[in-house]
Amino acid sequence: MVMDRHEHQQLNEAQDSAGRAARQGTELKSEIKSLEAKLSTLATACQAMWELLRDKSSLTEEQIQSKIEQLSGQMGEALQCPQCGRQVSRKKNRCLFCGIEAESDRVFDV
Numbered sequence: 001m002v003m004d005r006h007e008h009q010q011l012n013e014a015q016d017s018a019g020r021a022a023r024q025g026t027e028l029k030s031e032i033k034s035l036e037a038k039l040s041t042l043a044t045a046c047q048a049m050w051e052l053l054r055d056k057s058s059l060t061e062e063q064i065q066s067k068i069e070q071l072s073g074q075m076g077e078a079l080q081c082p083q084c085g086r087q088v089s090r091k092k093n094r095c096l097f098c099g100i101e102a103e104s105d106r107v108f109d110v
């Protein structure tokens with residue numbers, strides 16, 4: 001098959017695009033592995049804290065589970081702006097109306 005100049009250009013562009021997609025795929029796999037490693041570390045830390053709370057405090061597993069369920073239900077809730085009282089996204093942490101930073105009431109907010 002004989003390709004003309006335009007077809008050669010299209011083929012090169014398609015090959016470049018495929019190369020970029022392959023590199024992005026490799027980068028994303030690397031990021032996923034890194035996140036999986038962090039998740040594994042956090043899961044281990046949570047398990048350790050869970051067992052310490054259960055074994056070394058007066059809290060029962062039911063009380064710990066109940067608290068987790070309570071917090072899970074609140075995860076999507078907005079913060080309240082300390083200046084104007086409006087709702088502030090937990091992800092933004094800054095009031096859209098007055099610009100004040102709303103500090104999270106949680107130690108582990110991400």
Ligand SMILES: [Zn+2]
Nearest residue numbers: 081084095098
């Ligand atoms: Zn505000």
